[in-house]
Amino acid sequence: MTRTADAVVIGGGIVGCATAYNLAKKGLKKVVLVEERYLAGGATGRCGAGVRMQWGTEPNCVLSRDSIKIFENLEEELSYHDSIEFKQSGYLLLAYNEKMVEQFHKNLGLQHKLDIPSRWVTPEECQDLVPHISLQGLHGGTFCHKDGHCNPFKATDAYAKAAQRLGVEILTYTKVTNLLQDRDKISGVETTAGIIETPLVIGCAGAHTMELGRMVGVELPIYPERHQILVTEPVAEKQGPMIMSFYHGIYCQQVPHGGFVMGLGDPNEVKDYDEDSSWQFMHEMAAKITFILPALKDLNVVRQWGGLYDLTPDKTQILGAIPEVPGFYVAAGFSGHGFMIAPVVGELMADVMLGEQPKYPIDMYGVKRFESGELYVEPSVV
CATH class of the missing domain: 3.30.9.10 (D-Amino Acid Oxidase, subunit A, domain 2)
Incomplete structure (x- = not known):
C-alpha cells in the first residue's frame, strides 16, 4: 500500500511527537509519525525524565530554560485530560x-x-x-x-493526542526499512506497512537515527x-x-x-x-x-x-537539515537530555522543516560541526 504525506516523522518518543504536533499546528495537513514499537517505547520511556536548566553550555541552558516554561503550561496548551506529573x-x-x-x-x-x-x-x-x-x-x-521531574509516558501521550486531534496519523509497530530518494532528494519512506511518498522526513529515532542516515549514504556521528x-x-x-x-x-x-x-x-x-x-x-x-x-x-x-x-562526540544534539540529502532532517544525539528540551526542539524543527526562521539560531547544532571541529562540549552530563 502506498500513501502520501506532507512530512514523515520517524520516532515516537517525545521529540518525535512534539515535532509532529508542531508541524500540524503550523498547518501541514498530512503528517505521518512512524514508530517501530509503542509510543515512548525507546529512550523516552526508559529515561529518568528529569528537567533542569543547570547546564554548562549556553545552548543547553537556553533550550532547557525555555522548555521548562512550556512544561509548566503543557497540559493547558495541549488540552490534556490527565496530569503529566510535572x-x-x-x-x-x-x-x-x-x-x-x-x-x-x-x-x-x-x-x-x-x-x-x-x-x-x-x-x-x-x-x-x-x-x-x-x-x-x-x-x-x-x-x-x-x-x-515529569512523567515521560504522560508527556509523550499529551503531545501525541494533541497531534492526532490536528490530523496527524500515528503508525505504531511499524518499522522503517528504507528511505527513498529521487536524484538525491528525499522522496519517500519504505515501511513494513507500505510506502509513504513524502518530500520531508525527520529522524527522531534516538540512537537508531544513525541507521536512518546510512539508508541515504550519510554517516551520522551518533552512537x-x-x-x-x-x-x-x-x-x-x-x-x-x-x-x-x-x-x-x-x-x-x-x-x-x-x-x-x-x-x-x-x-x-x-x-x-x-x-x-x-x-x-x-x-x-x-x-x-x-x-x-x-x-x-x-x-x-x-x-x-x-x-x-x-x-555524539561533544554530547550535544544534532538538529537541522542534512545538506547532502535535501528533505532529510535530524533531531537526535541528545546525549541524555532530549526529554527535557523536547518542547522547544519540536517547535524549532517544525520551523526549519517549513522554511521558517526559528526563534533561536540552530546552526551550532548542525552535523557539519564535526568536520570543522567547532564542537560544543557539554561538561554537565551524567
Missing part, C-alpha cells in the same frame, strides 16, 4: 572535589547571565534541602528550584550507550529535589507515587543497542546511592531496566 522541586547538583566546585561556579556565571535562578549551596544548605543527605566528602553544590535505572517501593515523601553527582555518575529522585527513581551510566559501556539491565548495575547503584543518601539503604527495589543514550 513536579518542580528543584535539582541539587553535588560537588565532591575542587575541580567540580570550580566548574559549578563557572556554570553559575553562565546561568545567571541567562536569567536562570540557580545558586551555590554549602554542604549544610544541601542538608537543609535534603535532610537525609550525608555530608561525607561533600564540598557543596548548586540548586535551582525551577528544575524538576548508543546503555544507561540503567531502578525504582524502589513507594514510601512517604522525604525528598523534594532531584540529587545528581557527576563525580559518582548518578542521579536520584523521589517521584509523586513515592518511589525513588535512580540511575547511572558507565562510560566504559560497549557501544551497542543492549537494553538489558544487570546485577552489576544494582550492586554499583546501591553502593553509590547509600554513600550519598544512607537513609535509603533498607528500601526494596521494585524493578530495574536499561535504556539508550544517543551520544
